[in-house]
Amino acid sequence: MTKASSRKELMSNTVLEKAAVLFAERGFAGTSLRDIAEAMGMTRPALYYYFDSKETLLRELVRGITGVGSQELRKLRERTDLSAAEKLRTVVIGTAVRVAESPVRFRLLERNEAELPDSILQEHSASKGRILDELSAIIGDGVRSGEFRPVNERITAFSVIGMINWIAWWYNPQGPSSPEEIAEEMYTLVSRGLLRGEDRVPARGIEGAVALLREDLTHLERLLADGERPTS
Incomplete structure (x- = not known):
């Protein structure tokens, strides 16, 4: 990457960040290219070098x-x-x-x-x-x-x-x-x-054990529904 292209990429990212702030604050419809150019401290023609439209x-x-x-x-x-x-x-x-x-x-x-x-x-x-x-x-x-x-x-x-x-x-x-x-x-x-x-780790008692069994049964049902079969 040349020095000129590196600088353009850096400036493009800066413009994107500034545009993102304005779009988030004012909405897309409520933000113009002039607003973005002014926030960047540049003219609209200068902004066109990086982006031709909002x-x-x-x-x-x-x-x-x-x-x-x-x-x-x-x-x-x-x-x-x-x-x-x-x-x-x-x-x-x-x-x-x-x-x-x-x-x-x-x-x-x-x-x-x-x-x-x-x-x-x-x-x-x-x-x-x-x-x-x-x-x-x-x-x-x-x-x-x-x-x-x-x-x-x-x-x-x-x-x-x-x-x-x-x-x-x-x-x-x-x-x-x-x-x-x-x-x-x-x-x-x-x-x-x-x-x-x-x-x-299961919850205490029978209810915890039943909960884990239900999970395992659900897992088995999913495998069978996907066409997999237990191996012998």
């Missing part, structure tokens, strides 16, 4: 969040060197850190989703759908392998995504916890609800 800015922001996220998640799910639990940890930690480090970009999507131009909305919705599908598949793989409790993978995926996205609204960069610490706490909450293993 729609282009918004599309780049959307792709950087849900577009990149869906691509990374698909590549992760296809890896054969990681267990479902390791994939889940990678998803939760990586996404939580990204949200905490760029909360404004995630907030702008929540506020502006209804205002997105049709072409951008379609792209955004498709990426969100792929994220849900890939995470559901990872959880489903973990259920079938016996790593995870027998849960509804889609409902669980919705819950994990919602919990992580909410970081953008409450996380305080000046607070006592770093993005990495927040991410680890998030994974602890998720894993305790999903993982099966030595820490799966």
Whole structure:
């Protein structure tokens, strides 16, 4: 990368961050290119060197969040060197850190989703759908392998995504916890609800034992429904 292209990339990212703040505060419809140029301390013609319209800015922001996220998640799910639990940890930690480090970009999507131009909305919705599908598949793989409790993978995926996205609204960069610490706490909450293993200690008495038996029966029913058969 040349020095000129490196500087353009740096300035483009700065413009994106400033645009994200304005879109989140004023809404997409309430923000003009002039507003963004003034916030950057440059003229509109100078801004055109980086982005030719606010729609282009918004599309780049959307792709950087849900577009990149869906691509990374698909590549992760296809890896054969990681267990479902390791994939889940990678998803939760990586996404939580990204949200905490760029909360404004995630907030702008929540506020502006209804205002997105049709072409951008379609792209955004498709990426969100792929994220849900890939995470559901990872959880489903973990259920079938016996790593995870027998849960509804889609409902669980919705819950994990919602919990992580909410970081953008409450996380305080000046607070006592770093993005990495927040991410680890998030994974602890998720894993305790999903993982099966030595820490799966039943509640006391017959009711606790029955609860574990029900989990095992649900797991067996899922395997049989997927066409798997016990080996002799």
